[in-house]
Amino acid sequence: xxxxxxxxxxxxxxxxxxxxxxxxxxxxxxxxxxxxxxxxxxxxxxxxxxxxxxxxxxxxxxxxxxxxxxxxxxxxxxxxxxxxxxxxxxxxxxxxxxxxxxxxxxxxxxxxxxxxxxxxxxxxxxxxxxxxxxxxxxxxxxxxxxxxxxxxxxxxxxxxxxxxxxxxxxxxxxxxxxxxxxxxxxxxxxxxxxxxxxxxxxxxxxxxxxxxxxxxxxxxxxxxxxxxxxxxxxxxxxxxxxxxxxxxxxxxxxxxxxxxxxxxxxxxxxxxxxxxxxxxxxxxxxxxxxxxxxxxxxxxxxxxxxxxxxxxxxxxxxxxxxxxxxxxxxxxxxxxxxxxxxxxxxxxxxxxxxxxxxxxxxxxxxxxxxxxxxxxxxxxxxxxxxxxxxxxxxxxxxxxxxxxxxxxxxxxxxxxxxxxxxxxxxxxxxxxxxxxxxxxxxxxxxxxxxxxxxxxxxxxxxxxxxxxxxxxxxxxxxxxxxxxxxxxxxxxxxxxxxxxxxxxxxxxxxxxxxxxxxxxxxxxxxxxxxxxxxxxxxxxxxxxxxxxxxxxxxxxxxxxxxxxxxxxxxxxxxxxxxxxxxxxxxxxxxxxxxxxxxxxxxxxxxxxxxxxxxxxxxxxxxxxxxxxxxxxxxxxxxxxxxxxxxxxxxxx
Numbered sequence: 001x002x003x004x005x006x007x008x009x010x011x012x013x014x015x016x017x018x019x020x021x022x023x024x025x026x027x028x029x030x031x032x033x034x035x036x037x038x039x040x041x042x043x044x045x046x047x048x049x050x051x052x053x054x055x056x057x058x059x060x061x062x063x064x065x066x067x068x069x070x071x072x073x074x075x076x077x078x079x080x081x082x083x084x085x086x087x088x089x090x091x092x093x094x095x096x097x098x099x100x101x102x103x104x105x106x107x108x109x110x111x112x113x114x115x116x117x118x119x120x121x122x123x124x125x126x127x128x129x130x131x132x133x134x135x136x137x138x139x140x141x142x143x144x145x146x147x148x149x150x151x152x153x154x155x156x157x158x159x160x161x162x163x164x165x166x167x168x169x170x171x172x173x174x175x176x177x178x179x180x181x182x183x184x185x186x187x188x189x190x191x192x193x194x195x196x197x198x199x200x201x202x203x204x205x206x207x208x209x210x211x212x213x214x215x216x217x218x219x220x221x222x223x224x225x226x227x228x229x230x231x232x233x234x235x236x237x238x239x240x241x242x243x244x245x246x247x248x249x250x251x252x253x254x255x256x257x258x259x260x261x262x263x264x265x266x267x268x269x270x271x272x273x274x275x276x277x278x279x280x281x282x283x284x285x286x287x288x289x290x291x292x293x294x295x296x297x298x299x300x301x302x303x304x305x306x307x308x309x310x311x312x313x314x315x316x317x318x319x320x321x322x323x324x325x326x327x328x329x330x331x332x333x334x335x336x337x338x339x340x341x342x343x344x345x346x347x348x349x350x351x352x353x354x355x356x357x358x359x360x361x362x363x364x365x366x367x368x369x370x371x372x373x374x375x376x377x378x379x380x381x382x383x384x385x386x387x388x389x390x391x392x393x394x395x396x397x398x399x400x401x402x403x404x405x406x407x408x409x410x411x412x413x414x415x416x417x418x419x420x421x422x423x424x425x426x427x428x429x430x431x432x433x434x435x436x437x438x439x440x441x442x443x444x445x446x447x448x449x450x451x452x453x454x455x456x457x458x459x460x461x462x463x464x465x466x467x468x469x470x471x472x473x474x475x476x477x478x479x480x481x482x483x484x485x486x487x488x489x490x491x492x493x494x495x496x497x498x499x500x501x502x503x504x505x506x507x508x509x510x511x512x513x514x515x516x517x518x519x520x521x522x523x524x525x526x527x528x529x530x531x532x533x534x535x536x537x538x539x540x541x542x543x544x545x546x547x548x549x550x551x552x553x554x555x556x557x558x559x560x561x562x563x564x565x566x567x568x569x570x571x572x573x574x575x576x577x578x579x580x581x582x583x584x585x586x587x588x589x590x591x592x593x594x595x596x597x598x599x600x601x602x603x604x605x606x607x608x609x610x611x612x613x614x615x616x617x618x619x620x621x622x623x624x625x626x627x628x629x630x631x632x633x634x635x636x637x638x639x640x641x642x643x644x645x646x647x648x649x650x651x652x
Contacts, residue, residue, distance in 0.1 A: 155191055299389070
């Protein structure tokens with residue numbers, strides 16, 4: 001095998017904010033300069049910039065702060081905070097109108113998009129969308145706003161020409177849409193679906209990218225990413241409208257997890273999609289030979305279409321991709337000095353592609369392709385957890401939202417050097433849970449920086465939709481990724497109950513999966529974070545958080561006729577015991593067919609189901625995958641009763 005082919009067998013400076021104020025949603029000043037010193041003595045809130053937009057004149061930055069629950073307005077020249085505008089939920093994606101007069105902010109958890117008048121520095125309107133809006137994108141000519149709704153897997157289409165602005169359609173997508181981009185001609189909308197969708201037993205399981213026709217307002221294609229793709233977060237469209245660039249994780253989930261070295265478990269990638277054909281053309285790895293580029297989050301394209309910038313939340317860096325050069329290489333136009341480079345005794349990957357275009361597929365397994373071509377450079381961001389990105393109008397500056405540093409860093413696009421650090425406000429001393437959250441998202445805590453805990457448990461400890469083959473219960477028997485919320489209340493852990501205590505599971509994750517020696521302080525902090533996670537109310541509940549009539553009937557069945565509560569008793573919906581329910585795996589260590597009873601809370605977002613993810617839906621658990629009728633007493637339920645039962649489980 002070639003040396004560059006993955007071996008499948010084996011603190012930031014803080015600038016004081018002078019003269020800043022907080023504005024309420026009605027524009028009223030809540031705190032001015034005179035009160036600033038008094039406020040400084042009070043406990044501060046963590047500042048966590050998630051996304052950033054830059055005004056058309058380049059003088060102002062608008063930053064969504066998820067934990068501060070506001071939009072912070074920064075002055076690029078003076079490096080100070082001009083104002084804060086209080087928001088609802090956990091603010092995420094932002095989009096600024098072309099003239100800079102209006103800012104749209106996704107209020108994740110509040111079910112709204114806040115519309116801000118940037119001159120008045122106030123919220124002038126709120127638009128109802130899905131409960132968990134993640135990202136927003138403007139279509140200026142059509143006067144539309146597109147909103148990616150994570151909770152109900154839809155894209156909201158907002159008519160901005162109406163007063164007030166109104167949702168005119170929700171378009172069904174695939175699974176947990178996370179980012180949205182509009183083509184320059186506004187005919188096409190591209191949406192990333194964060195989590196893999198399909199059966200865990202499918203060796204080609206991956207996430208997809210949705211293509212939406214803006215004229216018919218329908219999803220016309222679901223472009224499949226390479227097998228093992230998940231944690232799909234960022235997308236941008238080239239200025240000529242021909243390409244969509246998507247960044248994502250690329251897991252080797254079909255192999256046992258035995259070592260991290262050289263991409264054995266996780267790699268991270270950039271995929272290019274031909275929008276006219278709705279086809280993925282190429283996937284290239286962003287990692288290098290011995291060091292991962294974990295958890296790419298956002299991607300932006302330069303105005304001339306020649307460069308891409310990508311934030312890597314797990315390794316606290318941004319990468320710059322010479323996409324113009326990449327296109328030349330894919331077309332077979334290889335500089336002589338590059339063509340002369342050998343991969344051992346063989347031609348390098350670019351020469352191989354020049355001779356045989358079928359070799360383009362090999363790029364998704366090549367850790368040196370971009371590096372030997374000089375098509376990628378990586379730069380430190382000076383803070384932890386870089387997420388949102390924005391390029392200045394002149395293209396000379398990249399704004400990077402460092403989530404855990406509580407600041408926005410300005411980098412020079414020519415040399416990647418830090419020009420300035422703009423603090424959102426006072427950042428308190430972190431407590432154990434916040435430190436644990438940082439560890440959870442920090443790939444530098446893993447051998448060769450190949451992944452973070454969040455690489456497989458995105459969305460604050462939830463699932464990636466894939467299954468993984470850990471060694472505690474043997475090799476060749478992969479299990480689906482489990483939800484970590486309330487895991488300390490559902491011991492023992494893992495599908496074969498191989499870990500008795502949650503604390504030991506945390507230690508095993510840091511030492512066994514990340515393959516680094518963890519300190520007790522690290523383990524304690526990560527444990528504090530994970531045990532603080534709480535389930536989110538189901539999207540299947542009514543607006544006031546109650547069971548529907550159908551789910552209420554299902555609850556009666558669950559606790560009675562169907563006998564589900566016998567093994568899944570409230571409040572955690574598990575008896576914490578092992579049972580054989582007739583879903584055996586053909587594996588020498590699992591002949592007894594006994595698996596730990598899973599907790600059912602958040603079942604609406606943790607598919608696929610059963611220990612190996614063979615069931616696509618809750619209904620399949622009781623039908624397709626219940627051959628011996630051992631899964632409760634559901635065999636004699638009517639179709640209507642079964643539907644009621646499923647609705648109840650999805651409401652937990």
